[in-house]
Amino acid sequence: MHRGSPLAVLFNSHEYLFLFLPLTLIVYFLINPWARWARSECLSEFWLIGASLFFYGWSEPKYALLLVCLVLFNFSVAAGLNRFEPRQSVKRKILLIFGIAADVALLGYYKYADFAITNVNYLFHAQFLLRSVAVPMGLSFVTFIQISYLVDTYRNPTKEYDLLTYGLFSTYFPYILAGPIVRHSEIMPQLKKAAKKAAEYHNLSVGLYLISIGIFKKVVVADRLGEWASDGFAAAPPMNFLYAWVSSLCYTFQIYFDFSGYTDMAIGTALMFNIRLPINFNSPYKALDIQDFWRRWHITLGRFLREYIYIPLGGNRVGEARVYFNLMVTFIVCGIWHGAGWTFVFWGFLHGAALVVHRAWKKMGGKMPTFVAWLLTFNFVNMAWVFFRARSWDEALKVLAAMWGLNGLALPEGWGHALNFLKSGYILFLPWKEIMLGSRDACIWVPFALAVCLFLKNSNQMSENFKPVWRSLPVIAAGAYAALQLFRVNEFIYFNF
Amino acid sequence: MNNEKTWFYSALGIIVLGFLIVGLANYVLDPYGLFRKDFSWQFVEPNNDFIKPRYVTEHPLRYDCFVFGSSRANNIDVRKIKGYSCYNMFCNGEVPHEHLGNLKYMLKKGVKIRLVLVQLDDFSFRTDPAQRLNDPLRHPYPPVLNQHLLPYYLRYLFSLHAQHIMSPVIEGYWGKIMGKKDTRVGYYDVTNTGQILVPGVDKQIEENADAHRKDPRFTEKIEGATGDNMKGTINDLTQMVRLLKAHGIRSIFFMSPPYKTWFVDLDMDAFSRFERELAKLTDFYDFSGINSITKDPLNYYNPSHFRVPIGDMMLARILGDKTVRVPSDFGVLVTSKDVEAHLRDLRQQVAEEESIRTLTPK
Numbered sequence: 001m002h003r004g005s006p007l008a009v010l011f012n013s014h015e016y017l018f019l020f021l022p023l024t025l026i027v028y029f030l031i032n033p034w035a036r037w038a039r040s041e042c043l044s045e046f047w048l049i050g051a052s053l054f055f056y057g058w059s060e061p062k063y064a065l066l067l068v069c070l071v072l073f074n075f076s077v078a079a080g081l082n083r084f085e086p087r088q089s090v091k092r093k094i095l096l097i098f099g100i101a102a103d104v105a106l107l108g109y110y111k112y113a114d115f116a117i118t119n120v121n122y123l124f125h126a127q128f129l130l131r132s133v134a135v136p137m138g139l140s141f142v143t144f145i146q147i148s149y150l151v152d153t154y155r156n157p158t159k160e161y162d163l164l165t166y167g168l169f170s171t172y173f174p175y176i177l178a179g180p181i182v183r184h185s186e187i188m189p190q191l192k193k194a195a196k197k198a199a200e201y202h203n204l205s206v207g208l209y210l211i212s213i214g215i216f217k218k219v220v221v222a223d224r225l226g227e228w229a230s231d232g233f234a235a236a237p238p239m240n241f242l243y244a245w246v247s248s249l250c251y252t253f254q255i256y257f258d259f260s261g262y263t264d265m266a267i268g269t270a271l272m273f274n275i276r277l278p279i280n281f282n283s284p285y286k287a288l289d290i291q292d293f294w295r296r297w298h299i300t301l302g303r304f305l306r307e308y309i310y311i312p313l314g315g316n317r318v319g320e321a322r323v324y325f326n327l328m329v330t331f332i333v334c335g336i337w338h339g340a341g342w343t344f345v346f347w348g349f350l351h352g353a354a355l356v357v358h359r360a361w362k363k364m365g366g367k368m369p370t371f372v373a374w375l376l377t378f379n380f381v382n383m384a385w386v387f388f389r390a391r392s393w394d395e396a397l398k399v400l401a402a403m404w405g406l407n408g409l410a411l412p413e414g415w416g417h418a419l420n421f422l423k424s425g426y427i428l429f430l431p432w433k434e435i436m437l438g439s440r441d442a443c444i445w446v447p448f449a450l451a452v453c454l455f456l457k458n459s460n461q462m463s464e465n466f467k468p469v470w471r472s473l474p475v476i477a478a479g480a481y482a483a484l485q486l487f488r489v490n491e492f493i494y495f496n497f
Numbered sequence: 498m499n500n501e502k503t504w505f506y507s508a509l510g511i512i513v514l515g516f517l518i519v520g521l522a523n524y525v526l527d528p529y530g531l532f533r534k535d536f537s538w539q540f541v542e543p544n545n546d547f548i549k550p551r552y553v554t555e556h557p558l559r560y561d562c563f564v565f566g567s568s569r570a571n572n573i574d575v576r577k578i579k580g581y582s583c584y585n586m587f588c589n590g591e592v593p594h595e596h597l598g599n600l601k602y603m604l605k606k607g608v609k610i611r612l613v614l615v616q617l618d619d620f621s622f623r624t625d626p627a628q629r630l631n632d633p634l635r636h637p638y639p640p641v642l643n644q645h646l647l648p649y650y651l652r653y654l655f656s657l658h659a660q661h662i663m664s665p666v667i668e669g670y671w672g673k674i675m676g677k678k679d680t681r682v683g684y685y686d687v688t689n690t691g692q693i694l695v696p697g698v699d700k701q702i703e704e705n706a707d708a709h710r711k712d713p714r715f716t717e718k719i720e721g722a723t724g725d726n727m728k729g730t731i732n733d734l735t736q737m738v739r740l741l742k743a744h745g746i747r748s749i750f751f752m753s754p755p756y757k758t759w760f761v762d763l764d765m766d767a768f769s770r771f772e773r774e775l776a777k778l779t780d781f782y783d784f785s786g787i788n789s790i791t792k793d794p795l796n797y798y799n800p801s802h803f804r805v806p807i808g809d810m811m812l813a814r815i816l817g818d819k820t821v822r823v824p825s826d827f828g829v830l831v832t833s834k835d836v837e838a839h840l841r842d843l844r845q846q847v848a849e850e851e852s853i854r855t856l857t858p859k
């Protein structure tokens with residue numbers, strides 16, 4: 001039902017690009033000199049908090065109120081943690097557990113209640129009604145940022161921060177909806193620095209440059225690939241071998257270009273305000289093993305899982321069997337965090353299992369040629385994404401069965417002359433149109449996307465090497481072209497998590 | 498260029514210039530007719546779901562009768578409905594979700610309604626209404642969705658619209674400015690009947706009746722819509738029936754008659770489920786099936802769209818106008834009591850047609 005559901009302010013919308021961002025930026029840099037002169041520097045923080053709450057609450061104002069409550073609650077818990085002496089470790093621990101439990105409960109209420117009810121109904125043949133509550137956008141990111149602040153405060157008191165700065169850190173619009181998952185120690189000192197409050201043309205230029213790259217990745221590449229992926233996953237069974245591979249690869253590249261495009265826009269936006277965010281992607285599809293992949297993919301999530309789940313469980317300072325257990329738990333949590341569904345859990349399980357196998361292989365001193373290592377890693381990641389993308393087990397198994405050749409092999413009719421000796425009940429030669437249905441162009445886009453991922457500089461490298469020269473301007477033109485394709489609004493995939 | 502300030506403003510300049518050019522072109526050419534008062538400058542189908550709710554709510558007392566439906570409903574000539582001042586609200590591919598939204602909005606804005614005709618189609622229960630939000634031809638009028646107009650205008654103006662839409666628009670403008678002869682066979686009567694009137698097409702069909710009957714589109718297999726929005730559609734229709742009753746508005750629902758090949762290629766199980774559910778809500782006239790009208794290509798513009806004289810017969814049947822001759826097998830009143838018998842008849846007609854069809858070489 002779409003009546004009455006106003007559009008959210010998304011990074012890939014005209015409202016954001018041409019109203020919200022320029023207005024917020026201009027007012028911010030106009031306020032700052034005046035606020036300094038009037039000795040009320042908190043004005044600029046107020047402005048950014050106001051803008052961020054507007055951004056977050058545009059689609060549903062009550063969610064902005066929820067965010068405010070969450071911020072006040074966690075700031076109070078952190079203040080409590082700061083008040084206790086370090087020797088009062090039991091009280092501090094109880095308070096920490098209370099704070100984390102409340103954050104997780106909130107996430108559970110919005111995101112996992114229906115999942116739990118569905119499972120209870122299935123297991124006990126019960127008839128509990130689903131609540132069908134809409135999940136506030138980016139709630140998973142918001143709660144992770146809050147939890148990390150509580151744990152960091154527990155480890156090292158954070159008395160230096162006031163509510164206003166904490167409020168801005170917790171609501172800051174460039175990362176509030178889909179990360180990067182920031183830590184207070186890398187953002188709050190920047191927010192406090194007066195020197196950061198004057199417009200810097202270098203940062204404005206690089207920010208605009210990154211936003212242009214991001215929106216191009218999202219609108220021109222990811223959304224296009226996404227249409228073919230959606231068609232493929234929704235196609236009636238049985239799928240053929242080639243179509244299944246192309247559909248799964250379309251999703252593999254869609255999710256990368258979508259999420260890294262979003263991250264480029266987030267980093268670029270923050271940079272325009274002179275705030276540096278941590279990078280989140282570093283050419284993940286170049287990874288040569290699964291551990292390498294997680295050092296390159298959603299880096300700030302990997303960091304969170306390592307520091308707040310894996311290490312507290314004992315990390316790799318325990319026996320080998322326990323390390324494997326820790327890896328599995330960490331990645332199953334990673335799967336659940338992404339979505340309330342068994343396919344997400346299984347996706348996390350697969351990655352955990354792959355990390356266990358990788359660790360065991362390394363322990364045994366196993367090695368393999370670089371190309372084989374890349375091929376194995378990339379294909380594992382690609383197949384695991386099938387579970388991530390599929391709306392059900394049946395859908396995932398439909399695609400995977402076809403990818404493994406269980407439905408036979410359909411080859412293009414044109415190859416029939418040369419390969420006629422292969423013709424059998426298993427191998428058929430069909431018109432290209434029947435093999436690829438409406439996704440024929442995807443066969444060109446997929447190798448192109450792979451080449452871009454493997455051989456071109458990523459956006460971090462591009463922004464680091466940025467020079468204000470004429471030849472950088474076509475990137476801006478490409479971004480403008482992408483922004484002119486925004487009639488069709490597609491949410492970023494990670495907004496759902 | 499080494500100065501970052503110069504580079505930044507150059508980059509902004511590129512963006513602003515690009516957007517100004519596109520925005521200005523979209524405002525002037527206005528492909529979907531959002532800013533237009535004079536539709537003689539309209540060269541492609543306007544976004545009826547945007548302009549019509551706006552138009553009728555700007556003139557709340559001008560009409561008291563409305564026809565809701567898809568593009569097929571365009572061929573219900575509202576001038577033939579006597580005793581009412583009627584407007585055709587049809588929009589390309591529109592389904593009950595949009596009818597309901599527009600009806601609610603019109604009532605909220607004080608439009609006085611006495612009669613509503615709701616045309617339903619074999620795809621009414623298949624289309625996901627959310628798809629229309631990404632389509633400039635079908636995007637609903639934002640206030641109907643409780644949305645502000647400004648974001649939509651920004652999207653509309655600052656978008657590169659599809660080439661197959663912009664080419665005829667630019668060509669049309671250029672021809673009109675250069676004083677070339679207008680070769681359009683129809684016109685958009687937005688501010689009067691709400692219909693696209695196509696006398697030129699009717700003339701062409703009648704002058705080339707044999708060629709039209711042999712048009713291969715009438716023998717080809719039809720790949721109809723395959724989505725499933727049965728639950729949502731029935732829910733929308735339920736609300737619509739209640740709303741009409743609550744406001745004391747006379748309403749008539751009817752199923753459109755696609756050409757026989759279209760009907761034979763339908764998923765009859767799904768279609769039957771829809772008619773069964775519909776009959777629980779309201780009586781309705783069903784013009785679909787294989788009958789003397791749906792068998793003749795001359796009654797159709799294409800396998801989906803019946804011609805205006807057929808629309809006249811449908812009106813005569815449902816409004817009880819005896820002055821128009823309507824074949825006895827065209828149009829059945831279906832109620833909850835006889836829906837099963839009616840569905841059996843339809844299946845029988847399809848089976849018979851299929852048996853003949855297999856013997857007919859394409």
